[in-house]
Amino acid sequence: MPTAADILIDTLIDWRVKVIFGLPGDGINGIMEALRTRQDRIGFVQVRHEESAAFMACAYAKWTGELGVCLATSGPGGAHLLAGLYDAKLDQAPVLAITGMQFHDLIETFTQQDVDLTRVFNDVAVFNTQVSDPAHMESVASLACRSALSKRGVAHLSIANDVQEQALSEAKRSKRNPPGHVPNGWFEGRRLPTERDLDEAARLLNDASRVMILAGRGALGARAELEHTADLLAAPVAKALLGKAVLPDDHPHSTGGIGMLGTLPSQEAMERCDALLIVGSTFPYIEYYPKPGQAKGVQIDRDGQRIGLRYPVEIGLVGDAGETLRLLNERLTRKRDRGFLEEAQAGMARWREMMVTSETKADLPLKPQLVACAFGRRLPDHAVLVTDSGQNTELAARHIDMREGQAFGVSGSLASMACGLPYAIAAGLAFPDRPIFAVVGDGGLAMQLGEFSTAVRYSIPSKMLVIKNNMLNQIAWEQMMFLGNPQFGCELQPIDFAMAAEAMGGIGYSITHPDQVEEVLDRAFATEGPVLIEAVVDAAEPMMPPKMPPDYAENFRKALPDTPGHEEIEAAIAEEPLKTMIEAGSRDD
Structure with missing residues (x-):
């Protein structure tokens, strides 16, 4: 007779879950045993x-569109999942979290690891x-999977360790819970906007003379339709970070990123447009949108709740991005x-020239742009790239x-440090035939450095x-620009990451001089396995x-004299x- 844990894992197998990410613990021993006896069918x-x-489950869901699953023991184990689960919540990734609990009759008695994780x-x-x-497991296991997928969010099952091992024959089934009444699978039909809203949106965009498009992760499966829209509207396309792979960066309509990490042409087009079409994005930084009243807005999103979150649009088109763009x-x-x-294309040509200036400086200390550009230039056409925050x-x-x-992935709305390495591992498991690349910082990597051994x-x-x-470094500059405070508390004790990689069974390389960049990257890219x-780059960049x-410029000037290394920063x-970036802002003052 199956146990509650058996029922759970069999349900996940029926839902075609291929892998579960987790760490064993005594609060989930029953589930681990169910996994052990089924390891030929689920990893x-x-x-x-x-x-x-949790980060891996979230990333796996983003990469594949399938359910990501993570498993943790009771108490601190489950609590440790939270950062990755909030990543899934904010980026709308379907994830099932499974956690253990203490014995069912010791809950809320101050026993060891007595944490109500459902709360x-x-x-x-x-x-x-709580199962x-x-x-009860027969009823809720499929419902949890269906809820995560249909609502594009996190579902959670918390199971006491003795309940995990309880046989189905021991359960006191109610008469309203007959066996087999809950089906597996979920069903999602086409979601389309109304004809009237499509007509109104088209009228607004046809009447405008300077249309800007902002595309996000929701447009990833709609490239052909988006290209056609951009051509019809003669519109530049700015990409939110999660939508970096929506269009190639050298596409004639692309103006690259938007916001703090974006390009000057994207910002200038936003400031001059008279209509804005938002496709699959709720890019959070409102200050980088057109000023309210400057441009009329149309937004396409699967979720009507997200229409008009950042910009007061006139028309909201609730539907799948590809289908809706085709109808539009x-x-x-x-x-x-x-x-x-x-104009935007000419601006992009000037921007690229500016970027080449920073990407070719053979200065000491080593400039980070030089290394990043050389790294990116080597990525093959089927590469998967992740970054940290x-x-x-x-x-x-x-x-x-x-x-x-x-393909590209990152922790989007949560913007959590420590996501890069877990995202890369999840990508490798999701796409076993594709090479995986990551750009991370020393601060974020140190938080989960042990996962390199994974x-x-x-x-x-x-x-x-x-x-x-x-x-x-990002925090240091934010201290200066956002508040006018000198950098404080941001210095890190150095770690020899190349040596750490070797100690964990991988391959490590180190670059300290511009003359080493090409040679070392060539060797690294020719090396098999995790590398x-x-x-080691300039901290004053x-x-x-x-x-x-x-206001950023004023704060920066105020903070600079009392910031360590201010001479190097001034240079x-x-x-x-x-x-040019600083002067561009002062011209609007």
Whole structure:
């Protein structure tokens, strides 16, 4: 007779779950046994920290569109999942979290690891329950999977360790819970906007003379339709970070990223457009949108709740991005005046020249842009690229161009540090035939450094570039620009990451001089298995928005004299492209 744990794992197998990310513990021994006896049908990836398990489950769901699953023991094990689960919540990734509990009759008695994880997970989960017995498991296991997928969020099952081992025959089934009444599988039909809204949206966009498109992760499966829309509207396309792979970066309509990590042409087009079409994005930084009243707005999103979150749009089109764009395109008239697009294209040519200036500086200390560009230039056409959160994100966003066929992933709305390495491991398991690449910072990597051994254990074909400046550099610049405070508390004790990689069974390289970049990267890219490349770079290289707002510039000037190393920073901002970024903002003052 199956146990509650058997029923759970069999249900996941029926739902075609291929892998579970987790760390064993005495609170989940029953589930581990069910996995052991079914390891020919479902995989278990052992991590070094439960936070990584949740990040991996989230990333796996993003990469594949399938259900990501993570497993943790009771108490602290389950609590450690939270950062990765909030990543899934905020980026709408379907994830099932399974946690253990103490014995069912010791709950709320102050016993060891007595944490009510259903209460803890109440905010993060769209479905959240404590399983009472195997008959209950029959009802809720499929419902949890269906809830995560249909609501694109986190579902949570918490199971006492003795309940996990309880046989179905021991359950006291109620008469309203007959066996077999809950089906597996979930069903999702086409979601389309109304004809009236499509007509109104087309009329608004046809009447506009300077249309800008903002595309996010929701547009990833709609490239052909988006290209056609952009051509019809003669529209530049700015990409939110999660949508970096929506269009190749060298596409004639692409103006690259938007926001703090974005490009000057994207910002200038946003400031001049008279209509904005948002496709599959809720890019959170409102200050980078057109000023309210400047441009009329149309937004396409699967979730009506997200329409108008960042910009007061006139028309909301609730539906799948590809289907909705196809229907919209049938109503659009191709614009003869291509001037707005041509201005953006000329701006992109100037921006690229500026970026080349920073990407070719053979200075000492080593400039991070030089290494990032050389790393990105080597990515094959089918590469999967991930990044962490920090200055490394800016380097990947601006200095590594996405080409057709490549994929990109990052912690989006949560913007959590420590996500890069787990995302890379999940990508390697999701795409076993594709090479995996990552750009991470020394701060974020140190948080989950032990997971490099996980990459080694599972033979993830990864090349990881570590931007090592011994600083929490993005935080340092935010202290200066946002508040006018000198940098404080951001210095890091150096770690020899190349040596650490070797100690964990991988391959480590180190770059300290511009003359080493090409040779070391060539060797690293020719090496099989998990490879870590440590680039020791200039900590005084500022992280700047494409156009420095006047208040940021004033705060920066205020904080600079009392910031350690301010002479080196002053020298850096006196050179291109930083000089232009600062001056571009002052012209609007």
